[in-house]
Amino acid sequence: MNMKVVFAALLSMFAVAGAMAQDCTFFFPQSEGTVLVRKGYDAKGNLQTIMTYKVDEVETIPSGQQVEADYVFTNAAGTVINKGDIEAYCQNGEFFMDMKQSLSYPGVVSEMNTDVDITDNFVNYPNTFTPDFNSDNVYMDDASVKIYDKKNRKNRRDISIYDREYMTNETITTPAGTFECAKVKYKMDTRSPKSKEKITGYGYEWYAPNVGLVRTEQYNDNNALQSYTVLEEIK
Template sequence: MVLAQNTCNTYYPFKKGAKFEITNYNKKGKKENVSKYEVTDINNNVATIKTTVNDNKNKELITSSYALTCNGNSISFDFKSMINPEIYKQYKDVDMEMTGTNLELPNDLQIGQKLKDANLNLAMNMSGIKMNMTIDITNRSVNAKESITTPAGTFNCFALSYTNEMKMGMKMTFKIKEWIAEGVGVVKSESYNKNGKLMGYSELTNFIK
């Protein structure tokens, strides 16, 4: 168990009590909300991650959780982690059924590496009215090693990119750039529309290992 946890610490804090905070900004740099994460439990190589989202005035909006599984040479994010927590708030009284493929991150990242796709399918039933939402994460690749500075410090990161396509009546496609640091996880991410214009970004603003 200890060896497995040490292996899984490569790119994400796989330790009970670890906390990290990511602040989300719009394209003009205005703070929109803050996502706070805490590893609340580790059992049989599965870490439970509690997520709390506060608005820009520090008012709590929603709390949810997802699982992070250690597979020895990689970690696997529960596909539920792909959903924006505010979806739970917006549809809290709606029957939901979720299926999908977990998001995997190897412990041996290398420049030029191609990573596996992931997806989420969400079926909602609102008093007989059925709605479906899908999220597909594709074209994942490791592009470079870069130094990134945020309010939480300066980190040596692998720079990743991928395509995020969401369908719910209409289709929206985003290009995501993401920087991941060893033992920390996501340090920064940027979201671009299909025309390459910045839509918003997120930064690590606090980290307690």
């Protein structure tokens, strides 16, 4: 094959990859050193959990961009329940975020106020802010994660998040600022092998470009608010 043709083909491939990377809207901070603080509350507004993230690595990959942030998850008293890293990335024009975010939902670890860990899983977050966005063409991933006591894996919460659907775009104000957000509804089941109890309900997420989750709310099947999280600080 003519070398000029090969070279032109390679340039075309790199151009396509670059275009995909640029077209992807990132729903997480992309600047190293950025710190976010999300706090979780019960239905009465009592502080339950605190999750602090710090972006420590930003990398451009052929299919888009990847960000890694260290996080520390504590209870209201400041006791560390879990710490590690969370990932977010763009791949071929679509954004994905680590489901370790679900750790910050109050109630998820209410029976496990101890050192826990969580299995990895990623779900997509569509860009609803483009002029040609069509909600009929959106597919949103389901997710299944396990949160378990490091010292006793039988003390575990199995969480299923499914039937995720885009609702609308809304303006949300928190102590961290005012954000234009996409609102997503989802159904959620949690099981505890220890108590053999299954809890069903639903929730909402509001997420903003270059920020991520700004607010979440969790409800039971009787439409009663159970808990919520708020982005309190970004710096």
